[in-house]
Amino acid sequence: MAKPVILIVEDDRSLADVLDYNLRQDGYETIVARDGQEGLTQARLKAPKLVVLDLMLPLVNGLEICRRLRADPATQEMLILMLTAKSEETDQVAGFSVGADDYVTKPFSVKVLLERIRALLRRRHGAAVAGDTLVSQGIMVDRQRHRVTAGEELLDLTPSEFSLLESLIRQPGRVFSRAELIDSALGGDSLVLERTIDVHIRALRKKLNGYADLIETVRGVGYRFRDPASAMSTV
Structure with missing residues (x-):
């Protein structure tokens, strides 16, 4: 069975490396994008199952990326988990209003993040079958x-x-x-x-x-x- 592909869109190189390593250890195939424009390009080219998306990104921010992915028939069903240092309620509501499926604030436990990703993938699998x-x-x-x-x-x-x-x-x-x-x-x-x-x-x-x-x-x-x-x- 093919490994689920997860796209990490994160401009903090050290955090991106940590996410990349742990997701691979957990059995996923990963793609890393360092800015918003590259994230959009990789999402359209590689069609990942799930996107771990930072909110504050160079070139195109996370909210706009989420909005564009949901507006494109080729990418609208991708699962999107927003990852950000902004923890205010208004930021969370803003993320969900443009189509995010889940929201994790920094700092976070990698174990918790991995479980949230598993939960999202379980939800999608259950609906599909x-x-x-x-x-x-x-x-x-x-x-x-x-x-x-x-x-x-x-x-x-x-x-x-x-x-x-x-x-x-x-x-x-x-x-x-x-x-x-x-x-x-x-x-x-x-x-x-x-x-x-x-x-x-x-x-x-x-x-x-x-x-x-x-x-x-x-x-x-x-x-x-x-x-x-x-x-x-x-x-």
């Missing part, structure tokens, strides 16, 4: 192909948005708290702020366009996917 299709009220979630359509339109969702929608549509009418969505959709081992779920939901609704109201806010609790039965009863 489940092999079922969920359909409700014009929305179709194809877990095997990792595709979502709203009506006739194919949606461009990040992995986290896909997981959130899948969790909600699987149990229409059930109210999920933000903590439950972190656990069921993003994985209990993800370090995610509860308000970050709001950022993901807002982005998801925008992409759903005319179907956005299928994701309902339950004040003081969380979110649910509209129950088809309750929708019919109001007609």
Whole structure:
């Protein structure tokens, strides 16, 4: 079986070398880029499974790299773990709002970072092999192909948005708290702020366009996917 390829985009040479060594020791194939432009080039050329992405980079910063990778059909499904010295809540929310899947702040434990990478890869593998299709009220979630359509339109969702929608549509009418969505959709081992779920939901609704109201806010609790039965009863 081929080793998962991980791209490290980090301008601190000593840290990049530490990450490169430990990831190789853990069984991954690695590519190292020293600035943002090289990171974008390597991501497009080598199609890594996951990108460990520093936020503060020369030439192109991490937020812009993340934004461009998510906007390109060839790279939009790559897993992105942001690695940065910025630990403020606003920085974390900004990272998730442009499509990051996880966020680790410096200084960090290499063991913890490796476990977070394993968790991200497990989440992706689980979604890819489940092999079922969920359909409700014009929305179709194809877990095997990792595709979502709203009506006739194919949606461009990040992995986290896909997981959130899948969790909600699987149990229409059930109210999920933000903590439950972190656990069921993003994985209990993800370090995610509860308000970050709001950022993901807002982005998801925008992409759903005319179907956005299928994701309902339950004040003081969380979110649910509209129950088809309750929708019919109001007609």
